[in-house]
Amino acid sequence: MVTSRRKFIKISALGVGGITLSASAVNLLASNPLLDAAAKKNLAKKLSRTATYCEVCFWKCAAWAYTDEEGDIKKVIGNDDDPHCNGRLCPRGTGGLGMYSDEDRLKTPLIRTTINGEETYREASWEEALDLIAEKFTEIKQKYGPESFALLKHGSPGSHLEHLFKAYGSDTIAEPAYAQCRGPRETGFGLTFGSWVGSPEPTDIRDTKCLVLIGSHIGENMHNTQVQEMSDAIDNGATIITVDPRFSTAASKSSHWLPIKPATDIALLLSWMHVLIEEELYNKKYVEKYAIGFDELKAHVKPFTPEWAYGITTIKPESIRETARLMAAAAPATIIHPGRHVTWYGDDSQRERAIAILNGLLGSWGNRGGFYFKEKISIPKYPHPAYPEPKWGWHEIGEQYPFAEMGNTSEVVKATIPNEDNPYPIKAWMIAGTNLINTLPQREQTLEAINALEFLVVVDTMPMEITGYADVVLPECTYLERYDGIRSATNRHPSIAVRIPAVKPKYNSKPAWWISKQIGDRIGLGDYFNYNDFEEVIEWQLNKMGTSLDEMKKIGVKNFERTSGPLFLEEGQDYEFGTPSGKIEFYSQQLADLGFDPMPVYTHHPQPPQGFYRLNYGRSPMHTFSRTINNPYLSDLKSENTLWVNPKVARILDLKKDQPVWLKNQDGILSAFPIKVRVTERIRWDSVYMYHGFGHNNKKLTRAFGKGASDAELISKIVVDPLMGGTGLRGNFVSILTEDPHKNTKV
Amino acid sequence: MRYAMVIDTLKCVGCSDCVVACQTENNVPHGYCRDWVTEAVSGSYPNLELELRSERCNHCANPPCVRCCPTGASHVIEGGIVLVTADQCIGCGACIESCPYDARYQHPDGYVDKCTFCHHRLEKGQLPACVSVCPTKCMYFGDLDDPNSEISQLLKNRKYKTLSPEAGTDPHVFYLI
Numbered sequence: 001m002v003t004s005r006r007k008f009i010k011i012s013a014l015g016v017g018g019i020t021l022s023a024s025a026v027n028l029l030a031s032n033p034l035l036d037a038a039a040k041k042n043l044a045k046k047l048s049r050t051a052t053y054c055e056v057c058f059w060k061c062a063a064w065a066y067t068d069e070e071g072d073i074k075k076v077i078g079n080d081d082d083p084h085c086n087g088r089l090c091p092r093g094t095g096g097l098g099m100y101s102d103e104d105r106l107k108t109p110l111i112r113t114t115i116n117g118e119e120t121y122r123e124a125s126w127e128e129a130l131d132l133i134a135e136k137f138t139e140i141k142q143k144y145g146p147e148s149f150a151l152l153k154h155g156s157p158g159s160h161l162e163h164l165f166k167a168y169g170s171d172t173i174a175e176p177a178y179a180q181c182r183g184p185r186e187t188g189f190g191l192t193f194g195s196w197v198g199s200p201e202p203t204d205i206r207d208t209k210c211l212v213l214i215g216s217h218i219g220e221n222m223h224n225t226q227v228q229e230m231s232d233a234i235d236n237g238a239t240i241i242t243v244d245p246r247f248s249t250a251a252s253k254s255s256h257w258l259p260i261k262p263a264t265d266i267a268l269l270l271s272w273m274h275v276l277i278e279e280e281l282y283n284k285k286y287v288e289k290y291a292i293g294f295d296e297l298k299a300h301v302k303p304f305t306p307e308w309a310y311g312i313t314t315i316k317p318e319s320i321r322e323t324a325r326l327m328a329a330a331a332p333a334t335i336i337h338p339g340r341h342v343t344w345y346g347d348d349s350q351r352e353r354a355i356a357i358l359n360g361l362l363g364s365w366g367n368r369g370g371f372y373f374k375e376k377i378s379i380p381k382y383p384h385p386a387y388p389e390p391k392w393g394w395h396e397i398g399e400q401y402p403f404a405e406m407g408n409t410s411e412v413v414k415a416t417i418p419n420e421d422n423p424y425p426i427k428a429w430m431i432a433g434t435n436l437i438n439t440l441p442q443r444e445q446t447l448e449a450i451n452a453l454e455f456l457v458v459v460d461t462m463p464m465e466i467t468g469y470a471d472v473v474l475p476e477c478t479y480l481e482r483y484d485g486i487r488s489a490t491n492r493h494p495s496i497a498v499r500i501p502a503v504k505p506k507y508n509s510k511p512a513w514w515i516s517k518q519i520g521d522r523i524g525l526g527d528y529f530n531y532n533d534f535e536e537v538i539e540w541q542l543n544k545m546g547t548s549l550d551e552m553k554k555i556g557v558k559n560f561e562r563t564s565g566p567l568f569l570e571e572g573q574d575y576e577f578g579t580p581s582g583k584i585e586f587y588s589q590q591l592a593d594l595g596f597d598p599m600p601v602y603t604h605h606p607q608p609p610q611g612f613y614r615l616n617y618g619r620s621p622m623h624t625f626s627r628t629i630n631n632p633y634l635s636d637l638k639s640e641n642t643l644w645v646n647p648k649v650a651r652i653l654d655l656k657k658d659q660p661v662w663l664k665n666q667d668g669i670l671s672a673f674p675i676k677v678r679v680t681e682r683i684r685w686d687s688v689y690m691y692h693g694f695g696h697n698n699k700k701l702t703r704a705f706g707k708g709a710s711d712a713e714l715i716s717k718i719v720v721d722p723l724m725g726g727t728g729l730r731g732n733f734v735s736i737l738t739e740d741p742h743k744n745t746k747v
Numbered sequence: 748m749r750y751a752m753v754i755d756t757l758k759c760v761g762c763s764d765c766v767v768a769c770q771t772e773n774n775v776p777h778g779y780c781r782d783w784v785t786e787a788v789s790g791s792y793p794n795l796e797l798e799l800r801s802e803r804c805n806h807c808a809n810p811p812c813v814r815c816c817p818t819g820a821s822h823v824i825e826g827g828i829v830l831v832t833a834d835q836c837i838g839c840g841a842c843i844e845s846c847p848y849d850a851r852y853q854h855p856d857g858y859v860d861k862c863t864f865c866h867h868r869l870e871k872g873q874l875p876a877c878v879s880v881c882p883t884k885c886m887y888f889g890d891l892d893d894p895n896s897e898i899s900q901l902l903k904n905r906k907y908k909t910l911s912p913e914a915g916t917d918p919h920v921f922y923l924i
Contacts, residue, residue: 075771077880088882091764094771219760224882231758231883247788249760252797259793621762632777633770637763646792681792 008468009112009119010699047074050502051556053082053487055156055479056092056099056631057624058177058199059224060487061085062557063093065480065502073097073480073502081557083225083491084200090222091622095633099461099478100506104630104702106463106475107507121473126510126518129472134522136455137168140428146170147390148427150412154434156484156499157459157476157512161432164516167384167528171393172426174407176439179726185338187403187724188352191588193365194578197338198490202374204567205229206236209369210330212323214243214265214355216339218250221619223340239330241323243268246616246644246689247682256323262614262687262730263345263605264313269354270602271309272324274301276361279321281328283363290575291360293587293599300599312602331362333369341618345605346719346728349403353588354600360584366569374490375564380544382537384528397424401725402594408725409440410718416449428455432476432512437465438626438693441715441729459512462630463700475509482511483534486541492567494560496545498538498552513537596723605719605731607686612666612733613649614687617711626693626712629704640707642678643736644689650679653736662737663688663709667716670741672697675709688734749808750826750864751891751919752878753898753907754801758885761786761799765877765886769803772865772876779852781862782877798924801877801886804829804850804862805910805918812842812851820859826890827919828866833858847914864888891919 049064054076062082066075076096080087089096109129110121124132140149146169151161154175162173186196205211206229218230230250233240240254243265251257260268276282277298287294306317327334336358342348364370394407397415401408416426429450440446450456450469458470467473476482480502487497505511517529531537539549547558569575576582580590592598608614622637623629629639643663645655655661660674673695683689695710719728761784769781782803789796806829813821813829820835821842831842831851836858843851843859854860865875873879878886889896894903901907902921909918 075768085882088880088884089764090882091762091767094764094767094880097771219762219883222762222882227760227762227882228884231885234758247792247795247797249797249799252795252799253757253760257793257795621760621764633767636770636777636780637766681788681790681795682797684792 007119008465009121010468050500051079051497051553052076052480052499052502053497054089054093054096056096056628057222058155059084060489060497061089061093061224062487062497063089063096064556065097067502071503073100076480079497079556081555081559082497083493083495083559084489085224086228088224088228090224090227091637092222092624092628092634093224095622095628095631095637097480098631098633099628100480100503102462102630102632104463104700105461105478105507106467106473106509108475109508110473112471126508129474130515130518130522133457133472134519136428136457137519137523140455141169144425144427145391147172147392148425150174150416150426150429151432152176152409152412152429152434152436153432156479157432159485160512160516161430161459163528164520164525165430166387167520167525168523169388169390171390171395172397172407172412174394174409174412176409176434176436178406179404179408179410179724180343180439180441180729181341183343183404183406183724184348184721184726185340185342185352185355186405187349189338189356190405191349191403191579191590192353192356192360192585198374200225200489200491201338201340202372202490203229203335203337204369204372205335206232207333207369208233208238208330208335209333210239210241210327210335212241212243212327212334212336213250213254214269214336214339215342215344216250216337217244217248217618218337219253220249220621221340222621239326241326245684245687246618256319256326258315258319258323259684261312261314262616262684263607264602266347266351266354266600267304267309267312267602268315268320269351269358270301270304270600271306271320272327272358273297273354273361274304275306275321275324276328276358277301279325281325282361283331286332286363287361289572290577291584291586292581293585296587297357297599304602327362330369332364332367334362334364335359335370336362336364343721343726344728344730346721346726346731347603348721348726348728349723350597350600357586357600360586365584366575368568372492372567373564374492375494375562376490377488377494377496377545377560379486379488379496380541382531382540384530392424398725401721401723403723404725409436410442410727411725413440413446413449416452417445418452427453429453430457430459431466431470432459435460435464435466435626438696438710438712441712441718441727443713444716459515461509462627463698464626465696465698468698474515475507476515477505477509477511481505481509483513483538484511486538493562495557496552496560497557498542498549500553591723608733612735614730615663615665615711615714615732615734616687616689616730617692618689620691623691623693626696626710629693629696629707630701632703635703638691639703641675641691641694641709643675643709644678644680644683645736646683646685647679647681648685650677653738655679655736655738659738662741663714663734664737664741665714665716666733669714669716671695671709671714672742673706673709674740688736748826749891749919750806750828750869751889751898751921752803752864752875753887753901753921753923755885755887755901755923756798756800757923758883759784759799759801760883762882764880764882765801768876768880769862772868773863775860776855779854779860781860800922802848802850802910803877803920804846805848805916805920806862806864808917808919809915811845811847811916815841815845817841824866826869828864830863830866831859831861833860847911847916848918
């Protein structure tokens with residue numbers, strides 16, 4: 001095997017000039033002022049709408065795509081009947097048509113090749129690309145078994161490919177959304193309440209009297225329903241308490257902002273429990289009826305006074321007491337929000353346990369203004385033969401993490417790096433809808449694994465960094481151009497939404513369902529894809545659910561009655577939680593049995609040494625992960641990230657607003673591109689902050705290339721959650737360089 | 748009839764959805780905008796305040812842009828909406844200079860463009876695109892002359908301000924504070 005064959009190649013866009021030209025000619029026409037007024041009047045009358053649901057983030061808001069007579073998408077508007085959005089999309093959803101109109105899109109299948117000793121891509125027909133992929137599927141299965149072919153995925157395309165992989169015999173499937181994002185909270189809440197939080201979160205924010213955000217920046221993360229409901233809560237005069245080292249947007253809406261020292265959250269949570277229990281403010285009736293382990297918890301938190309926590313968190317004892325009393329006064333209509341991206345310091349499942357226990361003490365789970373009992377509707381399975389039983393899969397690869405409930409991408413990466421002791425060797429990857437280069441920490445490890453692969457195929461709509469490492473690149477069409485599975489997600493009541501193509505796929509791109517079926521047909525799995533068009537699958541499913549594709553095309557969203565019972569507990573109602581004891585488990589016997597702390601404890605995490613600042617990162621409301629930075633509409637809103645620096649730090653380092661700086665982390669890793677300084681009081685002096693997802697290094701992303709710095713490339717140190725394998729990403733420190741460290745290096 | 752917009756800064760999260768909605772609704776070319784979001788931070792860590800404001804043409808009752816327009820392209824229509832007729836505009840830029848809110852831009856095709864309160868939507872009984880899309884519902888639109896309208900009620904019951912009142916333009920975008 002030639003090891004250098006995996007080097008990053010800038011995706012070629014040759015051979016599509018004709019298409020690009022004609023597209024820009026249409027754009028010119030569209031912005032002609034004289035035509036503008038007349039056209040607007042006409043277009044207003046002639047726009048037709050198609051039901052879809054958004055794929056710019058994971059919230060999946062149902063929407064209408066408005067298309068003109070020329071077949072061009074003009075706007076995307078939320079569906080009024082959808083409980084995810086109530087007719088209002090977020091900026092990313094409103095800008096969703098940019099995914100479709102982006103002229104940098106992947107346009108045709110590409111195959112890695114060598115010409116005159118130089119590696120490059122050549123354009124290929126779908127037939128040729130799919131034949132090659134099918135051949136590799138067969139070869140991997142023969143040589144190593146299907147388990148050695150891994151699927152790493154995110155979003156709607158992932159589910160089509162998951163079906164292909166399971167039919168093929170591989171359950172080696174993972175997504176960064178678990179171990180790099182929300183996994184710990186599902187474990188923490190699962191251990192406590194016997195139920196995942198899930199998505200969208202069943203937080204009754206609109207009716208809450210006290211919303212506590214600890215590391216959750218609602219409003220900057222545009223999780224649509226939650227942003228809308230937080231706004232309702234503000235209207236209703238709810239108390240908002242925000243714990244964040246940064247003065248986030250949510251902090252600015254809060255009556256109490258607790259500017260906590262980073263990495264000390266568990267100390268604050270324990271101290272809040274101490275106050276609730278010592279001052280007997282907890283919900284006694286609820287705890288008595290529904291919880292076990294209270295006495296153990298009481299003894300456990302006795303030493304964790306606000307004065308103890310002050311020394312750790314820098315939050316004043318009177319603030320801790322006051323906020324605990326406010327939570328208790330509003331209880332059970334109090335929410336300590338579980339957060340979403342919760343992989344911070346490696347003890348994240350335990351931090352989430354602390355959040356869950358706090359909610360349990362206040363009685364918010366199952367009470368109005370707290371957490372409601374969510375409900376979704378199950379989509380009938382389109383008939384197919386049973387999946388074969390794989391010899392091993394994601395579970396075995398991550399078996400050292402007893403509470404992992406989904407595939408762990410980092411473990412799949414590790415199992416790909418050749419090692420004689422590895423019982424689960426992985427030889428090939430398929431990646432769909434996730435730019436692993438900017439998603440995973442420890443980039444060197446990711447690249448080492450990629451280098452060791454025998455075959456890598458990437459499915460994406462855009463020339464993301466990861467595509468440059470592929471053997472075969474498949475251009476997926478955007479969500480506005482394809483059918484996808486029916487959306488059913490947890491909510492106050494069940495609802496379904498459909499995604500219908502608003503226009504034909506641009507260029508030579510194809511939907512993921514088609515790609516999966518084509519590969520399946522080629523490798524003898526045709527029985528699993530018993531349809532010509534995915535439309536037939538949806539039609540069949542909708543008919544089983546008492547509706548039809550025709551009806552859904554007209555309404556987009558269908559709401560159903562609840563059948564699982566009321567949203568909240570009734571007074572004195574018996575209720576069995578999904579835990580082994582059937583109770584809310586303050587003390588976890590499951591954890592104790594496996595040698596873990598049965599109740600959360602505070603452990604000290606390293607603080608930045610002299611000359612270094614903690615690297616904090618988060619969401620900008622205009623962007624999702626690294627996937628939208630090149631979107632023409634969203635790039636207009638925010639084209640690069642900046643480095644938030646406290647004025648005191650700026651003074652010491654003599655930094656000026658908009659000055660370009662480079663970052664160097666504790667392991668000597670440098671940012672590839674400069675990032676501009678933003679001097680702001682909104683950040684502590686021991687930390688810097690940047691929006692996630694910027695600093696793209698593929699030139700084919702013409703708007704995103706080289707704009708800002710990538711936080712992901714600077715995250716080389718992680719602490720792994722021993723319960724579920726989540727990778728703690730917030731323990732990296734950077735120093736700020738004012739001179740270009742790359743200027744003497746040939747790139 | 749006197750159209751006005753009321754924006755609740757206590758609810759705005761500065762997401763800029765209003766900006767994209769305007770861009771797609773009104774075919775605003777990439778790189779330009781008719782509305783934008785301003786962030787104002789005051790105080791020092793940790794005693795801080797942050798105000799987020801969606802800003803646009805204020806559709807002033809006393810609009811300097813209309814007064815200084817040499818061709819009459821900038822004009823006021825029913826409801827007090829200030830508009831620019833593209834094919835009468837010679838792109839001299841006097842209105843851009845005179846606007847205290849920096850609300851106008853030169854369209855790449857040579858004329859001056861700005862917020863219209865989406866009057867083409869109002870004609871169909873719809874709200875301006877920015878108002879209709881705002882996820883926090885922090886933007887309100889209506890008739891200031893109607894004492895029972897939502898905006899009149901909000902201005903009656905809440906503290907508010909306008910931008911640059913010293914300019915004497917009598918702006919019709921109000922910010923609840």
